[in-house]
Amino acid sequence: MELLNEPHTLVKIANMKMPFGKHQGKSLIELPEPYLVWFSSQGFPNNQLGELLQLTYEIKLNGLEKLIYPLQKST
DSSP states (O other), rough: OOOSSSHHHHHHHOBOOOOOSTTTTGGGSSOHHHHHHHHHHOOOOSSSHHHHEEEEEEEETTOGGTGGGGGOOOO
């Protein structure tokens, strides 16, 4: 995962909005864990969004999402 080397990856996870699907418009960190588990079983997209979703899944799986919420920008 190339994104692990980018300094703003966690900020992207905190603020990037899901561009499609049932949870369109929610930030990636706000996606429900079962939705991320579904992606994990079906396969993440083969692009930057897929990498960010996979990282978000790992963050939530390990109970670390509370570290990401402070990075959210107020809208």
